[in-house]
Amino acid sequence: MKIVFKVWLDQDGKAFGDGPYELLKRVEKTNSLHQAAHQMGMAYSKAWGLIRVLEKRLGFPLLERKVGGLSGGGSHITPRTKEFMSNYERFREEVGISIEKIFQKHFGSVQRRKK
Amino acid sequence: MKIVFKVWLDQDGKAFGDGPYELLKRVEKTNSLHQAAHQMGMAYSKAWGLIRVLEKRLGFPLLERKVGGLSGGGSHITPRTKEFMSNYERFREEVGISIEKIFQKHFGSVQRRKK
Numbered sequence: 246m247k248i249v250f251k252v253w254l255d256q257d258g259k260a261f262g263d264g265p266y267e268l269l270k271r272v273e274k275t276n277s278l279h280q281a282a283h284q285m286g287m288a289y290s291k292a293w294g295l296i297r298v299l300e301k302r303l304g305f306p307l308l309e310r311k312v313g314g315l316s317g318g319g320s321h322i323t324p325r326t327k328e329f330m331s332n333y334e335r336f337r338e339e340v341g342i343s344i345e346k347i348f349q350k351h352f353g354s355v356q357r358r359k360k
Numbered sequence: 361m362k363i364v365f366k367v368w369l370d371q372d373g374k375a376f377g378d379g380p381y382e383l384l385k386r387v388e389k390t391n392s393l394h395q396a397a398h399q400m401g402m403a404y405s406k407a408w409g410l411i412r413v414l415e416k417r418l419g420f421p422l423l424e425r426k427v428g429g430l431s432g433g434g435s436h437i438t439p440r441t442k443e444f445m446s447n448y449e450r451f452r453e454e455v456g457i458s459i460e461k462i463f464q465k466h467f468g469s470v471q472r473r474k475k
Contacts, residue, residue, distance in 0.1 A: 246375060246418075252365040252459065254467070260361060303361075336466040343458045344367065351451040352369070 248348040252340055260302035266333055278320040363463040367455055375417035381448055384437055393435040
């Protein structure tokens, strides 16, 4: 037996969670929301709409967009987004460790019985 | 901003969580899976099927069924089920407290900014 969980920030609806985190992580690597969305099998329009909704709920812009230019434009995460993502990473890791510990405390004996 | 989470036990699929807990809690009060299912707007056949699946995944019977008799039959939780539900209650409460604490630690300042 194991424990499974989902966790997300809420501000009048889902404001951040694992999905958005993964999307932004890919934007960080590719500097492109187009590529990030494509890698996740997501339509660009859906990814763009998601970012807009999250920005509204979080209250700050997640991406800086450059249109055209020599490099052909692209999307970049901002320093504040980077800081927010780091916070989320630590939050997410601590939640995982904590839930596993509480699970073992209350259901460890069930697991042992099933071995 | 607030934190939202879902948590469940898994053993080759969902083995226990808030939904099953609520269903069993209602069986405990009514001594009837029929009534418990009805109160939750669930078809009896679905509730019965759910209990069967959970029992298989957990590895022990959750309900004792009495058919007919003077009282007209019914379903009762067993002492082991009661113990398991108490474990789950404590587990669930501690997870909630812990996640809230970790959330405040990493996102407390974000909340304050939004006030």
